[in-house]
Amino acid sequence: MGLRSFFDRIEPNFTKGGKFEKLFPVYEMVESFLYTPKAVTSVAPHARSYVDMKRIMTYVVIATIPSILWGMINTGFQANSALAMMGDAIGTGAATGWRIAILDLFGISLDPASYFGNFAHGFLYFLPIYLTTLVVGGIWEVIFATVRGHEVNEGFLVTSMLYTLILPASAPLWQVALGISFGVVIGKEVFGGTGKNFLNPALVGRAFLYFAYPASMSGDAVWTPVDGFSGATALGVSAAEGVQALAGRGITWMDAFLGTIQGSFGETSTLAIALGLVFLLVTKIANWRLIVGCMAGMMAFSGLLNLIGSDTNPMFAMPWYWHLVLGGYAFGLVFMVTEPVSASHTNTGRYIYGALIGVMVVLIRVVNPAFPEGMMLAILFGNVFAPLIDHFVVQANIKRRARRHV
Secondary structure (H helix, E strand, O other): OOHHHHHHHHOOOOOHHHHHHHHOHHHHHHHHHHOOOOOOOOOOOOOOOOOOHHHHHHHHHHHOHHHHHHHHHHHHHHHHHHHHHOOOOOOOOOOOOHHHHHHHHOOOOOOOOOHHHHHHHHHHHHHHHHHHHHHHHHHHHHHHHHHHOOOOOOHHHHHHHHHHHOOOOOOOHHHHHHHHHHHHHOOOHHHOOOOOOOOOHHHHHHHHHHHHOHHHHOOOOOOOOOOOOOOOOHHHHHHHHOOOHHHHOOOOHHHHHHOOOOOOOOOOOHHHHHHHHHHHHHOOOOOHHHHHHHHHHHHHHHHHHHHHOOOOOHHHHOOHHHHHHOOOHHHHHHHHOOOOOOOOOOHHHHHHHHHHHHHHHHHHHHHOOOOOOOHHHHHHHHHHHHHHHHHHHHHHHHHHHHHHOO
C-alpha cells in the first residue's frame, strides 16, 4: 500500500486539494522520480516532445552512473595504493579510522589490485558526502517549496549528484553541507528555483568552497584521502613541469583517459564520462552544438598557444588531447556545459557559448599560474554571458529578416 492510499483510507479524499504534497514534498519528488505521475505535461514547453522535466532529470542521473561507479573504484584504488606505498596494514599507521574498521570487519582487502576492495573503500568515501549533500540540500529545497507553495522537483537530484562528483574524496562533511547550501540557496532558489537560475548551482557550491576553503579543495594533499600522503594531480604536474613530465611519473595519456589518476570523484575517467555523453546524445537530452562549440574553442585556442610557445610557461605546449583528459574538462563538457537552463538557448548561441567556455578554460589553465584547472570558472563565466549571447543572436536574426522585406 502506498503512502497516498494509506492516508486516503484513514480520511477519504485526503490527497485532494494538494494536502498530501504540502505535508510530504520529498515523498512526492521521489514518487514522481520512480513512477509516472497522474499529471503530465501536455502543452508548452514540451508540446513537441515526450520528454518532460522528470524524464530529463532521470536521464541525466542515469548518464552519471558510469562516472559514479568508476569514481568509487578509483578513489579506493588511490587510497589503497597510497597505503601500500606507505607500507601500512590494517590497524597501523595511516590505515586507521571507521572505514578501515568496516573493511576489516567484513574481511575486505586493501590490496589495490582488488577491484572489489577498491570499490568498497571508495564507496565508504562517496556515501557520506552524497548523503550529506542530499539531506542538507533537500532540507533547503523543502523549505523554499513550502514557503512558495510549489512541489519539490527532480532537479535537485541532478544537482546533488553532480555536486558530489566534483568534490575531492577528502572533503570535510561540514564543508560539503555549507557548499551545497550556498549552491542551492544563492545559486538557484533566490532566482526562483529550477528553470530560473542562470548559474549552475552545483558549480556555484563548488566555487564557494574553493574560494572560502582553498586548503581543503586544492593542493597536493586533498586528492587521495589518506593521512600523511601528498601527491600532485596530473594537471598540477603539467602546470609545474610540462606535460612531458607525466611520463616520468608513470602517467600515460591512456591512464588519464581511463581514469587511474588522482582527482575529484567523477572527473578522472574520460571513458566513463564519454559513455554518459553517448547516452545523453542518443536520448537528445544534451545538445550537440554545445559539445561541438566547446571542443572547437578548446582545440583552436590550445593549438594557437602551441604555435606561439613559451620558454617560461610549459602549459603553452600542452596539446588539446591532453586538455581533454586532464582535470574537469570532460566532466564539465558533458554534464555542465550541456545543462539546458544556464546555457544559451539559440542554436547559433550554443556554438558561441560552447566556444567561449572552450577558450576560457585553456586561457585560465595556461595563462593563470595560480589555478591550473579552469573548467569550473570557465563554465560560470559562460553562464553569465549566455543571456547576452542569445540577445545578440536574436537581434541579428530580427535585423536580417527585416532587411529581406525592405
